[in-house]
Amino acid sequence: MSAQITVEELAGLMKKAAGVTVAPQDLEQRADSGFDALGVDSLGLLGIVGELENRHGTLMPPDAERCKTPRQFLALVNTTLMAGA
Amino acid sequence: MSAPHERRAAVTGIGVVAPNGTSTDTFWKATQQGLSVLDRITREGCEHLPLKVAGEVRDFDPAAAVEERYLVQTDRFTHYAMAAADLALDDARLGQADTSEAPFSIGVVTAAGSGGGEFGQRELQQLWGKGSRFVGPYQSIAWFYAASTGQISIRRGFKGPCSVVAADEAGGLDALAHAARAVERGTDAIVAGSTEAPLAPYSMVCQLGYEELSTVEDPTRAYRPFTDAACGFVPAEGGAMLVVEAAEVARERGVDVRALIAGHAATFTGASRWAESREGLAHAIRGALDEAGCAPEEVDVVFADALGVPAADRAEALAIADALGGHGRRVPVTAPKTGTGRGYCAAPVLDTAAAVLAMEHGLIPPTPNVFDVCHDLDLVTGRARAAELRTALVLSRGLMGSNSALVLRHGAGERA
Numbered sequence: 001m002s003a004q005i006t007v008e009e010l011a012g013l014m015k016k017a018a019g020v021t022v023a024p025q026d027l028e029q030r031a032d033s034g035f036d037a038l039g040v041d042s043l044g045l046l047g048i049v050g051e052l053e054n055r056h057g058t059l060m061p062p063d064a065e066r067c068k069t070p071r072q073f074l075a076l077v078n079t080t081l082m083a084g085a
Numbered sequence: 086m087s088a089p090h091e092r093r094a095a096v097t098g099i100g101v102v103a104p105n106g107t108s109t110d111t112f113w114k115a116t117q118q119g120l121s122v123l124d125r126i127t128r129e130g131c132e133h134l135p136l137k138v139a140g141e142v143r144d145f146d147p148a149a150a151v152e153e154r155y156l157v158q159t160d161r162f163t164h165y166a167m168a169a170a171d172l173a174l175d176d177a178r179l180g181q182a183d184t185s186e187a188p189f190s191i192g193v194v195t196a197a198g199s200g201g202g203e204f205g206q207r208e209l210q211q212l213w214g215k216g217s218r219f220v221g222p223y224q225s226i227a228w229f230y231a232a233s234t235g236q237i238s239i240r241r242g243f244k245g246p247c248s249v250v251a252a253d254e255a256g257g258l259d260a261l262a263h264a265a266r267a268v269e270r271g272t273d274a275i276v277a278g279s280t281e282a283p284l285a286p287y288s289m290v291c292q293l294g295y296e297e298l299s300t301v302e303d304p305t306r307a308y309r310p311f312t313d314a315a316c317g318f319v320p321a322e323g324g325a326m327l328v329v330e331a332a333e334v335a336r337e338r339g340v341d342v343r344a345l346i347a348g349h350a351a352t353f354t355g356a357s358r359w360a361e362s363r364e365g366l367a368h369a370i371r372g373a374l375d376e377a378g379c380a381p382e383e384v385d386v387v388f389a390d391a392l393g394v395p396a397a398d399r400a401e402a403l404a405i406a407d408a409l410g411g412h413g414r415r416v417p418v419t420a421p422k423t424g425t426g427r428g429y430c431a432a433p434v435l436d437t438a439a440a441v442l443a444m445e446h447g448l449i450p451p452t453p454n455v456f457d458v459c460h461d462l463d464l465v466t467g468r469a470r471a472a473e474l475r476t477a478l479v480l481s482r483g484l485m486g487s488n489s490a491l492v493l494r495h496g497a498g499e500r501a
Contacts, residue, residue, distance in 0.1 A: 017221070019157030039154050043222040054218055 004078045005052065007031070010070060017051050018044030031071040038070075045073075052077060058084045094265030095342040095496060097335045098177025098328030099438045100169040102280060104140035104321050104425045107168075109176060112435075113442045117469045119451040121424040123304040123319055130286040135300050136293060138307040139284055140321030140426025152240075158223045159236055160201025161322070165280035166233035167240060169326040173276060174241070177328035178340055185242055190273035192245030193234045194264045195326075196256035198281055198429035198483075201228040202288030209287075237276060237326075245272050250430075253483025255351060257324075257433040258491045262349035264329040273334045279430035280324030292320060295484055296357065297394045308423050310393035311402070311458045318393045321422075324431025325438045341496060344441040347476075348377030348492035355486040359392075363400035363407065365488040366390075366480060370408035373490040379476060381409040384416055384492075386449050386472065388436040388479040389464075391420030392427075401480065402460035417449050417472065419465040424453030433481035437491060440477035444495040447473055 008024045015021050020039040022030070030038065035045055042065070049064045060080055067073035099109045105122045106112030115122070126139050142165065147156055150168035159167070170193075174180070184191050205228035211219040226232055231249040238247050246267045250256040257279045264277035283292060292298055299317030301307040308319040332342050350372025354365035374381065390401055406413035421439050422432050443449055449470045458464045479491045 015153075017157075019152075019154035021153065043158070043225065044154070046222040050218060050222065 003056070004081060005074055007074070010074060013048045013051055014038070014040055017047035020044070027070055032069050034068050035070070056081060092269050092271070093332040094268040094329050094346045095332040095335055096327050096344045096346065096441050097330045097340050097342065098173040098179065099325065099343070099441060100172030100174070100176060101325045101435065101438055102142060102145055102165045102169045103323040103325065103435055104142050107142065107145045109172065109438070112438070116421045116424070116439050116450045117446065117448055119424060119453045119468060121305065121453040123307060123424065123426055125304065126284060128284050131284070131289055134286070134289050134293070136289055136298060137300065137302045138304045138319050140319065140428070141284060142323040155236060155240055158227060159232060160204035160227045160282060162197065162201055162280050162282035163227070163233045163236050165282065165323050166195060166326065167237055169278065169280055169324060170237045170241070170276050173326045173328045177330065178338070179274065179328060181241070187273070188242050188244040190245055191243045192267060192272055192275050193238045193243055193247045194250065194260045194267070194275055194277040195234045196250040196252065196260035196279040196430040197230040197233065198254060198256070199283050199288055199291070200230045201232055201282070202291070203282060203285035204228055206285060206287035233280065246275070253485045253487035254429050254432060255481040255483045255487035255489035257430040258349065258437070258479060258481050258489040259351055261327065261329065261346060261434065261437060261491060265346040265349070268329055268331050274328055274330040276326055277329050278324060278326035278434040280326070281429045281431045282322045283320050283429060284322050297392060297397070297484060299393065305454050308393050308426065309455050310391035310420060310423060311398050311460050311462060311464055312455055313457070313459050315393045315395050315398055319426040321426025321428040321432070324428050325434045327434070327438065343496045344444060345494040345496060346491065347494045348373040348375065348379060349490065350376065351487060351489040353486050354488060357484065358486060359394060359397040359400050362397065362482055362488055363404045366401060366404035366482060366490070367407040369488045369490040370404065370478065370480070373478070373492045377492040377494070379492055381412045383476050384409060384412065384478045385474045386440070386443060386477050387416055387418040388440050388477065389418050389420045390480045390482045391422060392482065397482070398460060402462050405462065414461055415463060417465050417470060418462045419449050420452045420455070421450045423455055433479055433489070436479050437493065440479055440493050444474040444477055444493070447471055449474070
């Protein structure tokens with residue numbers, strides 16, 4: 001599967017896995033804010049990674065759960081998905 | 086006259102999320118009226134189980150009480166704990182701005198008997214139904230006994246001493262005593278208490294092995310301690326959190342000292358060994374009175390453990406007589422938990438909340454559903470009894486053998 005993760009999808013995952021509601025356009029603007037500032041803790045990010053892996057049937061690299069910001073996270077995850085295509 | 090450096094632990098805030106009320110006011114109103122809210126269990130997935138009657142918390146909307154990001158991380162027992170902690174802190178007039186100025190001066194102590202069974206069951210079903218990759222990471226913390234202490238401290242930014250007491254039902258009283266000791270050692274305030282959520286399929290199945298559990302299907306007959314019809318206890322969910330604060334700190338803040346936590350002691354006599362609990366409970370009562378510097382005759386009301394098992398009821402009545410002497414037959418005894426059920430560790434904390442409110446209102450709440458007492462006790466039944474209450478004794482025993490007693494003194498004369 002080669003689908004790319006969009007900001008919309010990440011916003012949905014943040015709500016589902018971490019209970020954090022951020023509108024996609026706000027998340028776009030705050031893409032360089034820390035996940036912690038957005039209210040997503042390390043277990044929340046781990047849950048987002050797990051959910052993505054299950055949806056896409058692809059393992060994410062260990063660094064995915066160590067990303068500090070949404071921009072870093074999307075870049076790493078989408079590179080991984082692209083490489084796996 | 087106590088030495089000037091001696092710090093005394095006071096109750097300055099009460100937060101209740103109980104089957105008979107999800108605010109302290111509604112809880113007290115129902116409690117003093119002697120309303121029974123025991124009812125058939127309606128929780129999904131529990132219909133086929135032989136346990137039919139419990140005290141459910143029905144008037145509680147977690148989403149209205151707690152932010153979503155804390156809800157997804159936590160079990161129902163922690164939802165109750167966070168909400169009750171907020172109510173207690175509001176009641177003590179300790180806002181976010183007050184506590185964030187000195188975060189190391191406030192901590193949290195909770196007691197838990199069963200942890201987050203409902204959350205754990207959901208994740209274990211994911212494990213066996215879909216595989217390990219479908220188990221959410223919050224399973225690592227949500228089921229755990231310590232979850233409520235941790236989440237309250239994180240959510241409110243408290244950095245003072247935090248702990249969890251895992252000591253059976255009586256641990257609810259031990260948690261309050263532990264909080265009082267932390268305050269006496271120098272911490273300004275501790276949010277302390279217990280909430281439980283044992284009404285979910287997995288958690289209920291775990292309780293079915295308790296021979297003390299009542300499986301009577303009529304809510305008015307299922308839990309009648311101290312009578313010939315005693316047939317075990319009915320479980321409950323919810324609980325209470327209290328703000329335990331140094332009395333002088335409360336006075337400086339201009340907040341009322343609602344009651345003083347004056348004495349506590351705990352003993353252990355073995356699981357379901359109810360005859361032996363007589364000696365253990367009597368010993369705990371004596372120890373708590375000693376610590377409080379309280380003569381038996383000074384006890385104005387006893388909040389009983391009231392397990393509802395004939396041998397346990399007999400042991401408790403005898404323990405009260407052993408420890409209080411002739412006064413044990415005259416002192417009013419009550420067990421308002423017969424109207425709400427027994428919320429494991431939360432039960433004695435709710436009793437402590439009721440005892441503080443009883444002393445404030447000069448009113449002993451009755452023991453719902455109980456008539457024709459068959460022990461030599463002055464059990465308050467039917468309706469509340471007016472009385473001047475300066476000292477209350479709260480008793481608790483656990484199914485695994487813990488016995489605890491807590492002495493509370495009225496806060497009047499300590500008014501800000």
